[in-house]
Amino acid sequence: MIEETDISKEGLLAAYRNIVMERLFDKKMLNASRQGFLPFYIPLMGHEAIHIGMGMAIRDEDFFYPYYRDFGVLLQMGIPIDTILSQVFATATDNEIGRDMPDHFSLKKYNIGAVITPVAGNLTAATGIAYAKLYRKEPGSVITTFGDGATSTPDFHVSMNFAGVYNLPMVFFCENNQFAISVPTYPTDDKAFNQTYSETRGAIYKKAEAYGFSGIRIDGTNFIEVYRATRKALESAANEPILIEAITYRMGPHSTADDPNKYRTDRVPEGSQKDPLIVSQKILKDMKIITDRDIKQINDEMEEATSKLIDKYEKAPKPDKDTMLGNLYEEEPWYIKEERGEI
Numbered sequence: 001m002i003e004e005t006d007i008s009k010e011g012l013l014a015a016y017r018n019i020v021m022e023r024l025f026d027k028k029m030l031n032a033s034r035q036g037f038l039p040f041y042i043p044l045m046g047h048e049a050i051h052i053g054m055g056m057a058i059r060d061e062d063f064f065y066p067y068y069r070d071f072g073v074l075l076q077m078g079i080p081i082d083t084i085l086s087q088v089f090a091t092a093t094d095n096e097i098g099r100d101m102p103d104h105f106s107l108k109k110y111n112i113g114a115v116i117t118p119v120a121g122n123l124t125a126a127t128g129i130a131y132a133k134l135y136r137k138e139p140g141s142v143i144t145t146f147g148d149g150a151t152s153t154p155d156f157h158v159s160m161n162f163a164g165v166y167n168l169p170m171v172f173f174c175e176n177n178q179f180a181i182s183v184p185t186y187p188t189d190d191k192a193f194n195q196t197y198s199e200t201r202g203a204i205y206k207k208a209e210a211y212g213f214s215g216i217r218i219d220g221t222n223f224i225e226v227y228r229a230t231r232k233a234l235e236s237a238a239n240e241p242i243l244i245e246a247i248t249y250r251m252g253p254h255s256t257a258d259d260p261n262k263y264r265t266d267r268v269p270e271g272s273q274k275d276p277l278i279v280s281q282k283i284l285k286d287m288k289i290i291t292d293r294d295i296k297q298i299n300d301e302m303e304e305a306t307s308k309l310i311d312k313y314e315k316a317p318k319p320d321k322d323t324m325l326g327n328l329y330e331e332e333p334w335y336i337k338e339e340r341g342e343i
Contacts, residue, residue, distance in 0.1 A: 007056070007224065012289055015056060015076065015223055017298055019048045019280050022072035024299075024306040029088065029102070033256045037314045038089065042068050042103050046251040046268065049276035050175050052076045053226025054143070061140030062234055063133070065113035065126035068103050069175065070145055079110055085309060091316040097326075098319040113144075120146055120155035123172070127159040130168040130241075141237035143171040143230070149180025151204050163241040164211035170241040171233045174204050175220065177250035182263040205245035213241045220246030221279040249274050 007015070026044040033041035044051070047069060055076025058064055066073060074084050082093060087105055090098035096106055106114035113129065116122045126144035133142060150156050151174065163170045178185050185204070208215030218229045226246060233242045249268040253260050260267065268274045284290040325332075325340050 007227070009289055011056070012224075012284060012287070015052050015227075016280055016284055016290065017302065018052050018055075018072065018075050019223065019277060020298055020302045021306060022048045022051060022075055023277055024302050025071070025075075025310070028306055028310040030252070030256070032089075032310060032314060033102075038102050038256075040101050040256055042255045043252040044069055044071055045270065046177055046249045046276065047175055047220075048072055049223040049280060050220045050226050050246050050248060053223035054145075054173065054230050056223075056227045057230035057234060058143065059140060059234060060111075061138075063111045063113065063126075063129055063140065063142045065122050065129065065142060065144040066105065066115055067122050067145050067147065067150075067175075068101075068115050068117065069147070070115075071103055073145075074105065074107075074112070077110070077112075079107065079112075081309065083107070085313045086316070089313040089316060090318060091313060092319050093316070094319065097323045120150035120153040120159075122146070123150070123155045123159040127162050127168065127170065130163065130170045131166060134166065134168055141169040141171055141234045143173055143234060145173045145175055147180055148174060148176040148178065148185050148204060149183070150174075151207065152180075160208070160211040160241075160243070164213050167239075168241055169237045171230070171237050172208075172241065172243040173230070174243065174245045175248065176204060176245050177248050179250045179254075179260075179264065181254045181258065182260075184264075203245075205243055208241075208243035213243070215243035215245065217245045217247065220248035221274060221276040222283065223276070223280055224283060248276065251275070 022044060029038060029041055030043055032038050051070060051072025055073045058077060064073065071084070083095065084105070086093040087096060087100070088102045100106070101117065104115040104117065105112060113122065113125060116125060123144055123146060126142050130142040133140065146156070160172065162168070163172070176185065203217070205215035205217045216229065219225050229244060233244055236242060251268050251270060271278060281290065281295055321343055322340070324343065325336050328336065
């Protein structure tokens with residue numbers, strides 16, 4: 001059954017292992033936040049298939065501009081785990097010297113843009129990079145991600161319009177987990193949600209038509225479908241931009257500052273048939289690539305590996321306090337020297 005996909009058996013197994021690894025990392029980092037090792041954390045559960053499929057599709061010549069929920073894409077892209085976890089835990093080896101929130105990566109070395117906290121802020125930055133690629137006639141495309149809530153922001157519409165007008169080599173990728181913080185993309189009995197629903201109308205991919213290019217909707221719980229659609233989009237973006245809407249389900253809180261129990265009762269539980277981990281297992285079982293025994297073995301291996309890594313970075317030393325005021329000015333003014341003395 002391998003011939004049904006252009007991915008090798010080894011590649012499929014490696015992708016599945018990363019899906020499991022992301023799920024376990026997510027749980028452990030959420031616990032680390034509750035225990036005080038992280039000041040803030042943005043859970044990933046429900047996005048694993050999107051992340052791993054996208055990471056498989058991104059080519060060396062492409063530029064990836066993520067939003068704050070794309071930890072797993074970096075895993076699949078092969079970014080060193082030290083680079084990833086040192087940023088999350090703000091350790092002394094963090095290339096940002098502990099100056100940003102967890103999951104806010106900035107990796108120019110790997111063609112990955114700096115995560116921008118305000119919703120959809122990364123879209124305008126990614127559009128600028130795509131314009132630069134077009135102007136310089138550089139190979140590759142720009143892919144940028146965002147949640148369903150971002151489609152109601154000015155940044156989304158400005159970026160889509162600019163990309164359409166200048167025919168930029170861009171892939172806009174909406175990770176539609178169907179719940180933008182406290183508001184859904186579907187109608188409910190709660191009148192407070194009606195305004196947001198009227199803005200999104202569910203079919204986000206159709207918004208591309210207004211800007212002169214195409215949009216598609218895919219199953220965001222199927223990592224193979226995500227891979228194929230994303231790779232095809234990255235290739236075709238050389239001719240025109242494209243919007244991908246990947247449907248998945250937010251299985252946890254928006255962030256550790258959020259309590260979804262206050263506004264929703266319809267959460268998709270872990271282990272359900274809509275869980276990307278379960279969907280991935282079924283796909284690989286149907287392809288005769290994996291067995292229940294393999295699933296348990298991989299889970300046990302990843303459990304041990306992720307536990308050791310989280311323990312390591314929870315205990316890792318933090319940046320020296322002197323770095324707080326470093327690299328701010330070419331010539332340090334007197335008041336910075338004064339503050340340094342106070343520190």
